[in-house]
Amino acid sequence: MRPSLVDTPRRHSISVRIVTVSLLALLIALMMIGGTLWLSWQLEGGAAAINDAGSLRMRAYRLALILQTQPVDQISAFHEIQLLEKTLTSLQKGDPARPLVLPSELNIRKQYALVSNQWSESLRELATSAAKGNSISGVAFRGRVDQYVSEISTLVSAIEHDNARKTDWLRLSQGVLIAIAIVGTVAMIYLLYLWIIRPVLSLQAGIVDLASQRFDVRLPVETADEFGALAHGFNTMAEELQTVYRDLEQRVLDKTKQLAVQNSELSVLYEMAGFLSLPNSVEAQCKGFLQRIMVRFNADGGSLRVLNPENQQLHLVVSEGLPQSVLQSAQCRQAHDCLCGETTVTGIAVLRDLRNTPRHKLLPCNEAGFMCIASFKISSPQAALGSFALHFRDEHICAAAEMKLLETLGQQLGTALENTRLMTHERLLAVSEERNLVAQGLHDSLAQSLNFLNLQIQMLEKTLVRTPHDEVEKIIPLLRAGVQESYNDVRELLANFRTRFENLDIRQVLKNAVKRLHEQTGIQISFEYTGNGPALPEDQKLQILFILQEALSNVRKHAKTDSAHVMVRNDDDFYMEIMDCGRGFDINPTPASGEAVRRIGLHIMQERANQISAQLTIASTYGEGTRVALLLRSSSRQAA
Template sequence: MNELPSLRDRLSTRIIASSLAALTVMLCMIGWTLWLSWQLEGAAAAINDTGSLRMRANGIAIELLQSDTSHANQALAGLRAQRDTLDRLKRGVPSRPLFLPDAADIRAQMAQVEATWENQLKPAITLGLAQGRADAYLAVLPGFIDKADRLVRMIETDNAAKTNLLRLSQAVLIGVASVGTLAMIYLLYLWIISPVLNLQEGLRRMAGREFSVRLPVESNDEFGLLAQGFNRMADELEGLYRDLENRVQKKTALLANQNRELGALYDMAAFLNQPNDIDALCRGFLQRVMKEFNADGGSIRVTDPLGDKLHLVVSEGLSSDLEDTEHCMKINACFCGAATRQGVVVIQDFRKLSQTEQYRCASEGFKGLSVFRIVTQDAVLGSFSLHYRNTRTIAPAEAQLLETLGQHLGVALDNRRLSAKARQLAVAEERNLVAQGLHDSIAQGLNFLNLQVQMLDSAVEREQWDEVREIVPLLRTGVDESYQDVRELLVNFRTKLGQGEMLAAVEDTVARFRRQSGIEVTLKVDDLEGAPLPPEQQLQVLFILQEALSNIRKHANASRVQVTIHNRRDFEMRIDDNGEGFDPAEVAQRGEHHVGLNIMQERAQRLSATLVLESSPGKGTHIRLALPRTERQAA
């Protein structure tokens, strides 16, 4: 980019300089004409005062011809006035203005007039006033008047010459103004309008795709720089227009490549989100990557928990011998392990490496290899490799895409592992609850039956038939209770709820308890304002209700039970009975372990709810399950 023009070459400098020159000429011409006008005005006043010399001299002659005293005084006044007029003409009065023209002959004539007045007329007036006669004054008066008339004519002649000079100056001023205006118009056209018109014409031709147009650079001012910039722009546009098709093709190819990458990422993400097992997931991933990048073989390997070995998960295009040999290998044994520690490994041609025979994939005819890590946010899970029978260059964009695909695969594998762990944890938790349920119901019943059988065996050996008859009903009752516990457990294990089915399941559970126990049960449900719980939370609420009713049947000896459910913004379930009750502190002091209550507490924790049990001897038991609105899950 060019710098700004120098101060001398700037258009603004030329315009200001020409304007100042024109202003200076005009001010000089106007000042000259004003000076001439001032001179003419002062000379005109001098002509008037010089004419008054003649009039006043004649007036003094008339006063001298009168012999009385009053006329003598007027003659003396005229004498003084004549002296004052001569002094004004001699000194000049710039304020009027009044002054004689600055010419030697006029100044000489003025001196003669003054000398004639002082040497001839003034003594004659004094003599005439003394003698009462005007003969002497009248004798010299014609000479004074003649000299005064000559002075007036000389001043008038000088004024006429200055008047002609003033008119000439005005004509010259008009000519200078006209010529200056024309010159300024021409200069403005030359400096501004013509370059603007050239630029406009260039832009018009440029708009018509005539990219060969160039502007003439005729100056070093702003318009010269603008013309140079226009020419550079025209050069660049011409070059761009020539290369436009090539650039469009390159851009189209780039966009197509980016669209291909985005499509590959979208397809891979859609595949990885499908519910496949790890083997199918890895095989599908490898097949798609090989197809996308035209690979002849490939493999996916994962690290063991210790991080020192790589296990082959799936492979494509590799021989069975290679799969068997490298099914499990040290992490530092080959490039696949190196990639997990160092990042991307790209081998364009194995033949350029030393000791090529130590690489099994090279011995199978593969010339190129690319290995990328399988990573998650926190760890490296393994690597996947692409094998090429011909040399192939991996572009940076392709390498970035493959690294991204490795991250997607890592996240998918990690999700599969986390899902498997979650399922194992859920199974373990449910097994724990099942074990607790078996221990609390069937195990205790079987223990009771075992004790009664031992007592029955002892009574039979002793032939205590009365005692046998007492034990047999107890055995029958124990078997019936164990059978009923088994049925309850089976019902609990098989219970499955869909969205919005909890109320019907609660009603079935209450009805079944009423039939099995014969206890009066009241169910109150307030479900008008609350949203339904999700199926998982509904199922846990139902399990807690079933466990609570089972405990009432076994231990409470109650005759009445009330179940109350409030499903509003907060969810609450209350189970109250009028049974025997117990002292929780006394039970805890005895160290008794109530498995059923523990099961309900664990299920409440899985709900993120609170379970409160209140009981006292003879006043029944009250259970309250509360699920706050902040812990409710969306159904």
């Protein structure tokens, strides 16, 4: 893992160290400045104390002078006494606003207590008595005032000495603060050089070396901070650049191979898209698709199956290189029992090594000798259509790009099959519209004419009742029968032309045709349908329906019977048989009989069978009935 600034321990971070040193310097500076401010405040308070203490001497002498004057000025005397006491109280309590602070030294406090006690214990009483006119107290006060002033002077000297000492401390603190500022600045410059400037210069020199293509340059990793991480990252980058330049030729070759693989994939996609865009049948598209991918991926076998959504069965469309045991396996037909079905249902491509398959879960591919199978989904944007599988007799590994390519090819095929279905459906719609137009023409022309002829024959019959004519009476029944038969033919054609079978399976389509003939003619027709084979495409379904309609029409017109049987087996092969017990006919008439000319319907059925590569068999015997059989082999059966 590459180092980054995030990997640097927080305690080794340059930012943490710089902040720590800065906070430490700030703390020391604040302490020193606070100390000097405190000393200044103490000095100012001490000076005020010296001033007030000095004023005590003045007030003591003034009070003595007032008490000496006769008569005593009591007001001035008591005023001076109050001022002296007020000054003593101020010295004791202090005044932060002035500021006034009596130093806390023990000798100063003792001296202040001595001065205060002398006043309160003796001098205040003498001064008060003298102010009231007692001359003896005045003489005593004057005798002791000099000693009291001496004590006050001692207090003032002590305060002055304390202020002088604090002034020395203030000067020393300022000197120390200057020294700390000088040493701190030098130390900060050195630390910045050591932590930042030198690593930056080293990194700059390394970048210059890299620019000169000296990829063997490495920076020393001396610290665990951000620059240590940068140096480590620089060394990693230099090593990678050295590796890149050393292996550049090999990388170019690898890239060329990769581009060649991508070009090959694009070529395959382009070639497959071109092939699938050709107007081929579904079987031809599937066969060409399977052959091309087998050649492209060196497969030994391949199969392509489509899903019948009605019964969830897979039906084989084309195969290459697979034995009959695999092609005819019932397990391979169930969507949930084999790998091909698993891919179709889940949509997930499967690449499986068959050698590790447990014995009780062996697949037909195992028994056929294949070691590996790869299965991919065939899908269109609308739905899953089926899957195709590649079989390998040797071990085979598909890269992720090949798997993705095969999945894309499956989507291409699914889209092409869907387009083919849409084109077929569109063509059938055009045929249906054309047949509808023909039906309208028949209804508007021939059907109306036949109806008119029928009315004219009825009128002719009524006329013959009034005026008999033997020859005409013999012709009228023949005319009536001919017109009625022609009218029935036209009605049948109109019903057949208007047949719609979109979104219906082949069973429902054939059953509807049988039901329609029964409703039109009253002939009892049994219908038997077995099997669950793959779905038929629309064009094959259409031709089978036309053959059934023509055969049933022949039963109505020629068999002269009141019952028939239709049997259908829809397995891998599609088989349909129409049988009646009518009068039958000669299957091989002589040219002189003229029967061949009247059997154009049989030729049309044969042509329709040929269009879908089916086998049509017609057998008939006079007095025993007729059998029409249609066989559509699985090899000719197209995928729906």
